[in-house]
Amino acid sequence: MASRPLLTDDKLSPLAREVFDDIRATRGTDYINNFWRALAHDPETLKATWERLKGLMGAGALDPLVKEMVYIAVSAANACEYCCHSHTAAAKAKGMTDEMHNELLAVIGMASQTNAMATALQVPVDEIFEV
Amino acid sequence: MASRPLLTDDKLSPLAREVFDDIRATRGTDYINNFWRALAHDPETLKATWERLKGLMGAGALDPLVKEMVYIAVSAANACEYCCHSHTAAAKAKGMTDEMHNELLAVIGMASQTNAMATALQVPVDEIFEV
Amino acid sequence: MASRPLLTDDKLSPLAREVFDDIRATRGTDYINNFWRALAHDPETLKATWERLKGLMGAGALDPLVKEMVYIAVSAANACEYCCHSHTAAAKAKGMTDEMHNELLAVIGMASQTNAMATALQVPVDEIFEV
Amino acid sequence: MASRPLLTDDKLSPLAREVFDDIRATRGTDYINNFWRALAHDPETLKATWERLKGLMGAGALDPLVKEMVYIAVSAANACEYCCHSHTAAAKAKGMTDEMHNELLAVIGMASQTNAMATALQVPVDEIFEV
Amino acid sequence: MASRPLLTDDKLSPLAREVFDDIRATRGTDYINNFWRALAHDPETLKATWERLKGLMGAGALDPLVKEMVYIAVSAANACEYCCHSHTAAAKAKGMTDEMHNELLAVIGMASQTNAMATALQVPVDEIFEV
Amino acid sequence: MASRPLLTDDKLSPLAREVFDDIRATRGTDYINNFWRALAHDPETLKATWERLKGLMGAGALDPLVKEMVYIAVSAANACEYCCHSHTAAAKAKGMTDEMHNELLAVIGMASQTNAMATALQVPVDEIFEV
Numbered sequence: 107m108a109s110r111p112l113l114t115d116d117k118l119s120p121l122a123r124e125v126f127d128d129i130r131a132t133r134g135t136d137y138i139n140n141f142w143r144a145l146a147h148d149p150e151t152l153k154a155t156w157e158r159l160k161g162l163m164g165a166g167a168l169d170p171l172v173k174e175m176v177y178i179a180v181s182a183a184n185a186c187e188y189c190c191h192s193h194t195a196a197a198k199a200k201g202m203t204d205e206m207h208n209e210l211l212a213v214i215g216m217a218s219q220t221n222a223m224a225t226a227l228q229v230p231v232d233e234i235f236e237v
Numbered sequence: 238m239a240s241r242p243l244l245t246d247d248k249l250s251p252l253a254r255e256v257f258d259d260i261r262a263t264r265g266t267d268y269i270n271n272f273w274r275a276l277a278h279d280p281e282t283l284k285a286t287w288e289r290l291k292g293l294m295g296a297g298a299l300d301p302l303v304k305e306m307v308y309i310a311v312s313a314a315n316a317c318e319y320c321c322h323s324h325t326a327a328a329k330a331k332g333m334t335d336e337m338h339n340e341l342l343a344v345i346g347m348a349s350q351t352n353a354m355a356t357a358l359q360v361p362v363d364e365i366f367e368v
Numbered sequence: 369m370a371s372r373p374l375l376t377d378d379k380l381s382p383l384a385r386e387v388f389d390d391i392r393a394t395r396g397t398d399y400i401n402n403f404w405r406a407l408a409h410d411p412e413t414l415k416a417t418w419e420r421l422k423g424l425m426g427a428g429a430l431d432p433l434v435k436e437m438v439y440i441a442v443s444a445a446n447a448c449e450y451c452c453h454s455h456t457a458a459a460k461a462k463g464m465t466d467e468m469h470n471e472l473l474a475v476i477g478m479a480s481q482t483n484a485m486a487t488a489l490q491v492p493v494d495e496i497f498e499v
Numbered sequence: 500m501a502s503r504p505l506l507t508d509d510k511l512s513p514l515a516r517e518v519f520d521d522i523r524a525t526r527g528t529d530y531i532n533n534f535w536r537a538l539a540h541d542p543e544t545l546k547a548t549w550e551r552l553k554g555l556m557g558a559g560a561l562d563p564l565v566k567e568m569v570y571i572a573v574s575a576a577n578a579c580e581y582c583c584h585s586h587t588a589a590a591k592a593k594g595m596t597d598e599m600h601n602e603l604l605a606v607i608g609m610a611s612q613t614n615a616m617a618t619a620l621q622v623p624v625d626e627i628f629e630v
Numbered sequence: 631m632a633s634r635p636l637l638t639d640d641k642l643s644p645l646a647r648e649v650f651d652d653i654r655a656t657r658g659t660d661y662i663n664n665f666w667r668a669l670a671h672d673p674e675t676l677k678a679t680w681e682r683l684k685g686l687m688g689a690g691a692l693d694p695l696v697k698e699m700v701y702i703a704v705s706a707a708n709a710c711e712y713c714c715h716s717h718t719a720a721a722k723a724k725g726m727t728d729e730m731h732n733e734l735l736a737v738i739g740m741a742s743q744t745n746a747m748a749t750a751l752q753v754p755v756d757e758i759f760e761v
Numbered sequence: 762m763a764s765r766p767l768l769t770d771d772k773l774s775p776l777a778r779e780v781f782d783d784i785r786a787t788r789g790t791d792y793i794n795n796f797w798r799a800l801a802h803d804p805e806t807l808k809a810t811w812e813r814l815k816g817l818m819g820a821g822a823l824d825p826l827v828k829e830m831v832y833i834a835v836s837a838a839n840a841c842e843y844c845c846h847s848h849t850a851a852a853k854a855k856g857m858t859d860e861m862h863n864e865l866l867a868v869i870g871m872a873s874q875t876n877a878m879a880t881a882l883q884v885p886v887d888e889i890f891e892v
Contacts, residue, residue, distance in 0.1 A: 108359050108360050108361055108630060109357075109358055109359045109452060109453055109456040109457075109628075109629075110456075110469070110630055111630050112361075139363045139366075140360050140362070140363050141354075141360050144360045145354070147466060148470035148473070148474065151470060151473070151474045151477075155350070155351065155354075155477075158347060158547060159347060159351070162340070162343055162344060163344075163347075166336075166340050167334065167337045167340045168306075168340045168341065168344070173340070173344050175299075175303070175307060176306060176307060176310045176341065176344050176345065176348070177344060177347075179307045179310040179311050180310050180311070180313075180314045180344075180345055180349060180352065180484070181881075182311075182877050182878075182880045183310075183315050183877060184352040184356075184447060185447035185708060185709035185710065186352035186353075186355055186356050186447065187356075187880075187883060188355040188356070188360045189352050189355055190633060190881055190882075190883050191363075191366040191633055192363070193348075194366075194633040194634075195366045195633075203298065204671060205297075205298035206298045208671060208672035208675060209293070209297050209299045209304070210307065211675070211878055211881055211882065212293055212672065212675045213293060213299070213304050213308060214311055214881055215675075215679075215874040215877050215878040216289060216290060216294075216874065217307065217308045217312060217315075217320070217324075217877075218311060218315065218873040218874050218877035219286070219870040219871065219873050219874035220272070220286065220290070221311065221315040221317035221320050221873065222315070222317075222704070222837050222869050222870050222872075223272075223276070223286075223866055223869065223870045224272055224275075224319040224320055225315075225316075225317050225318075225319070225840050225845060226240075226833060226837035226845055226849075226866055226869055227239055227275045227276075227866065228239050228240045228842060228845050228846060229243075229271045229272050229319045230243075230271055230319075231271070231319055231322045231323075232271050232322075232323070234270075234326070235322040235323050235325075235326040235502075236322070237501060237503055237504050240759075240760075240845060240846055240849040240850075241761055241849075241862070242761050278859060278863060279863035279866070279867065282863060282867045282870075286870075289678060309488060310488075311877070312488075313484050313485075313488035314484060315840060316577060316578035316840035317840065318580075321488055321489075321490050321502060322490055325488075325502040325503075326502075335540060338503070339540060339541035339544065340541075342488055342489065342541070342544070343544045345488055346481040346482070346484050346544075349480040349481050350477040350480050351477070352480065353444050353445060353476050353480035353573070354444075354473055354476065354477040356444045356447050357441075357443075357476055358452075358473065359449060359453060366633075367633075368632060368633060368634055368635050370620055370622050370623055371619075371620055371621045371714060371715055371718040371890075371891075371892060372620065374623075401625045401627075401628075402623055402624070402625050403613070403616075403617055406620045406622045407616070407620075409728060409731075410736065413732060413735070413736045413739075416813060417612070417613065420609060420809060421609060421613070424605055424606060424609055425606075425609075428598075428602050429596065429598035429599045429601070429602045430568075430599055430602045430603065430606070434565050434568070435606045437565070438568060438572045438603065438606050438607065438610065439606065439609075439610045441569045441572040441573050441576070442572050442576045442606075442610035442611060442746070443614055445572070445573045445576030445577050446611065446614040446618070446709060447618075447709035448614035448615075448617055448709065449618075449624065449711075450617040450618070450622045450623075451610070451613065451617055453625075453628040453629070454624075454625070457627070457628045465560065467559075468560045468561055471555070471561045471566070472561065472569065474555055475555060475561070475570065475573075476573055478552060478555055478556075479569065479570045479573035479574060479577075479582070480577065481548070482548065482582065483573065483574055483579035483582050484577070484579075485534075485538070485548075486534055486537075486579055486581040486582055487577075487579050487581070488502075489502055489503065489537045489538075490501050490502045491537045491581045492501055492533055492581075493533070493580065493581055493584045493585075494532045494533050494584075494585070496532075496588070497532075497585055497588045497764075498584070498764075499763060499764060499765055499766050571750060574750075575746050575747075575749045578749050578839060578840035578841065580749075580752060580842075583749060583750055583752050583764060584752055587764040587765075588764075597802060600765070600802075601802060601803035601806060604747055604750055604751065604803070604806070605803065605806045607746050607747065607750055608744065608746050608747040608806075608810075609743065610746075611743050611745065611746035612740065612743035613739070614742065615707060615739050615741075615742035615835070616735050616739040618706045618709050618711075618714060619702060619703075619706035619718075619734075619735055619738055621711060621714050621715060632882055632883050633881075634882065636884075663887045663889075663890075664884050664885055664887050665875070665879055668879075669878070669882075679874070679875065679878075682871060683871060683875070686867055686868060687871075690860075691858065691860035691861045691863070691864045692861055692864045692865065692868070696827050696830070697868050699827070699831060700830060700831060700834045700865065700869065700872070701868060701871075701872045703834040703838075704835070704837070704838045704868075704869055704872035704873060705872060707834075707838030707839050708872075708873065708877075708880075709880075710876035710880050711880075711886065712879040712880070712886055713872070713875065713879055715890040715891070716886075716890055717872075718890075719890040729821075730823055732822070733823045733828070734823065734831065736817055737818075737828045737831050737832060737835075738831065738835055740813060740814060740817055740818075740832075741831070741832045741835035741836060741844070741848075742835060742839065743810070744796070744810065744814070745836055745839040745844050746839075746841075747800070747810075748796055748799075748841055748843040749839075749840075749842075749843070750764070751763055751765065751799045751800075752763050752764045753763050753767075753795050753796050753799045753843045754763055755846045755847075756794045756795050756846075756847070758792065758794075758850070759794075759847055759849075759850040
């Protein structure tokens with residue numbers, strides 16, 4: 107359960123409603139996921155977060171699917187349950203195949219393993235890696 | 238400084254030497270980075286880690302550069318200094334442009350922000366995200 | 369479900385009972401939350417933890433409500449589900465308004481975002497920040 | 500060392516220069532700290548991050564100093580070296596006394612301790628904490 | 631709920647079936663826990679992970695029970711719900727008494743507390759600790 | 762560099778001096794490591810932390826060396842540079858051999874790997890693991 111209520115459409119402030127309208131239009135679906143309903147108590151943060159996300163996760167220097175996979179990687183390392191679920195769903199919707207998902211998981215696991223070992227050993231950074 | 242010495246080539250066990258030979262052949266460079274020198278005290282873990290890494294980070298369902306960027310994302314979330322440096326260097330060597338790096342950093346930041354907010358709020362997972 | 373049973377009042381050791389009595393008296397409620405029931409298997413750790421918490425979270429150089437908000441911030445960054453819930457409830461009981469909660473969440477998100485970016489970039493510490 | 504160069508003033512794009520001007524005007528100092536110089540490679544992220552930070556960290560529902568202390572708490576939990584240094588300096592500049600710093604550190608330590616224990620035990624959330 | 635289905639025995643590839651057979655033979659039980667069923671979508675990662683785990687967690691320079699307790703410690707610090715549960719169960723099966731569990735939890739808590747304080751203060755490493 | 766000065770012996774309050782005396786007597790060395798010098802600004806937290814540590818890290822239900830290894834594991838997962846260094850030194854002083862260190866590092870790496878995969882997949886806890 108959330109530590110505060112998820113706002114239903116009839117409880118939204120005008121600014122939050124505007125953001126929800128834009129989420130619906132941008133995504134082409136009427137469904138608003140719980141994260142936005144939890145954020146809607148603070149319409150300005152809702153708006154700032156949504157607009158930054160929308161601007162960032164579309165086409166750019168990186169493919170939108172690559173960005174969703176990066177999001178999953180960060181979410182796993184941060185142990186964010188909600189984010190692992192929501193961004194795995196988003197990555198599948200953007201075309202992540204089972205093979206890609208398998209490989210992504212293996213890389214996340216590998217990185218976590220070598221991260222922990224490098225940190226435990228406090229391996230000094232090689233001079234050639236510094237700019 | 239490392240919490241144990243970095244092994245120089247003349248101190249290697251035969252198994253560790255074999256792994257170093259393979260790292261050099263695979264990467265086409267004589268340079269062995271510090272992580273492997275720190276791991277070389279334990280030749281079996283060195284071998285298992287290198288072989289898994291080599292198998293995973295080459296061509297597959299995901300592009301090698303995408304995998305390096307996923308590695309950076311995990312390393313940033315895990316606050317691994319060594320890994321942020323070494324995998325940023327590796328990603329650049331595999332073709333990450335400044336524009337791609339910029340966008341990667343922005344996604345890592347965005348994901349960390351929404352991760353923390355979703356966790357602080359304990360947003361419940363939407364039913365539609367569950368398999 | 370906990371990875372060990374939550375102790376009910378009739379299962380407490382004399383030392384654990386003493387601590388529970390003090391929790392009840394200090395908080396002015398009969399309710400003992402699950403964290404203490406899980407810790408009660410180890411009465412000495414229960415006592416040490418409760419006494420340190422009681423001494424620390426009351427009035428001092430910082431306002432008790434400020435300390436609860438710091439607790440929420442740490443709990444979100446550590447992805448502690450139980451702690452996000454229990455300290456959000458405690459902060460509300462100590463007077464955290466919706467506006468304060470909104471701003472707290474936004475700061476937690478902002479800090480997480482810039483933390484991840486500073487770490488990914490391995491930004492060197494400015495000399496003026498060092499003592 | 501950073502994993503990419505810190506931009507000096509003569510290398511800034513027009514948009515980055517505008518942001519630096521605003522940082523200088525807002526803070527009343529000519530000094531630009533390294534984080535912004537590292538971000539300046541990506542002027543749009545620089546601008547978005549700075550404007551969100553400026554809007555959030557000033558007066559609001561929470562005291563600016565409280566927000567700096569929350570920032571330190573998140574940074575410690577995320578093990579962000581740069582952020583611990585820069586926000587400790589900022590909190591001192593906003594009036595954090597030694598007594599406040601001491602108590603803040605004690606709360607951060609206490610929260611981290613009980614976070615880890617609650618997570619290791621997987622203590623179930625009390626019903627009374629749910630909204 | 632998992633973000634992908636747990637594979638039942640009738641859905642396994644031949645390689646995944648071989649691994650499951652080995653898990654059953656090694657552990658002397660027919661029960662396969664959910665982690666392996668979730669990994670079975672990627673038989674090669676399943677096999678590599680299981681074989682590394684089997685080789686590592688048995689008798690060696692460290693006692694198998696000590697290794698399970700180290701596993702719990704890492705899992706708590708990483709906030710991995712599944713891993714806290716499964717490795718606490720495994721440690722109990724290998725002989726962890728209540729007294730040992732209590733002391734383990736206290737050490738995990740203590741370490742997390744001093745970790746956070748050392749990081750917040752950015753305590754410099756003593757020269758005598760460096761190799 | 763620390764974010765506040767390390768207190769030298771001539772700057773200690775009477776209570777901090779008492780604690781330093783006890784650290785010296787308990788450890789049989791005149792050397793006081795930096796963590797305690799950084800904490801000495803807050804003599805009460807210094808005393809509470811030292812006494813809890815002293816009580817916990819000696820002989821008990823777990824071997825003192827096992828507890829140092831658990832400390833290293835938590836410190837690696839929390840990315841605490843200072844703690845990785847100081848507790849690796851402490852574990853060696855208590856008899857950790859190279860073989861034990863190697864195996865400890867491999868377990869820490871393995872746990873971090875499977876933690877990240879279990880979290881990314883959000884594997885549901887098996888009923889048999891619940892108490």
